[in-house]
Amino acid sequence: MSGKPKLHYFNGRGRMEPIRWLLAAAGVEFEESYLEKKEDLTKLRKDGSLLFQQVPMVEIDGMKLVQTRAIANYISTKYNLYGKDMKERALIDMYVEGMFDLNELLMTYGYLPADQKEEYFANMMDKAENRYFPAFEKVCGKELVAQMMLLP
Known part of the structure; x- marks a missing residue:
């Protein structure tokens, strides 16, 4: 995926909020796909997008990343927010x-x-x-x- 990162989560802060903060700190625009119905989450689970059957999930660089800390580590490293040493x-x-x-x-x-x-x-x-x-x-x-x- 070469476009904007796409965030999949409920319409609330929760576990996705640190990811939003990191992307904002890096100046990266992103899209959000809110899970508004139970069927939205079920669809992601059935199509194999959720490794552990739970969100948050971020589509970025052709990957579907799950687990907040893993996503945060990837984004902070990608956008040079993870320290110099x-x-x-x-x-x-x-x-x-x-x-x-x-x-x-x-x-x-x-x-x-x-x-x-x-x-x-x-x-x-x-x-x-x-x-x-x-x-x-x-x-x-x-x-x-x-x-x-x-x-x-």
């Missing part, structure tokens, strides 16, 4: 893993029963404010972290 790549990997950990906390919240949400939210915010945001501020600056907190 092993030391930079190790630092990038640490921050990326931290972002994925924080994202898992956020995604889990949406699936909790109502009676567990308040306690979980307090714990999640404590971890975000005291564990993750200080680390991200060291690299990204306070302005970026403040903007992240304002995202809907």
Whole structure:
């Protein structure tokens, strides 16, 4: 595929959001194909596009890539966003893993029963404010972290 990368995911942020951020950081235009019906996902599964029967999936360079970290690694390497040496790549990997950990906390919240949400939210915010945001501020600056907190 020599055109724009094509992203296959539900109409939401979730596991595709880091991929969108990477493509935007690289200045790469992309297309999105939202899975709006159960049949959309079933079709991708039946035609063999999804190695592990799940999304996200990105069509790029003639490949159908799945698994968020694998997609992120490919895109960051392709567009020279993965550091100039092993030391930079190790630092990038640490921050990326931290972002994925924080994202898992956020995604889990949406699936909790109502009676567990308040306690979980307090714990999640404590971890975000005291564990993750200080680390991200060291690299990204306070302005970026403040903007992240304002995202809907």
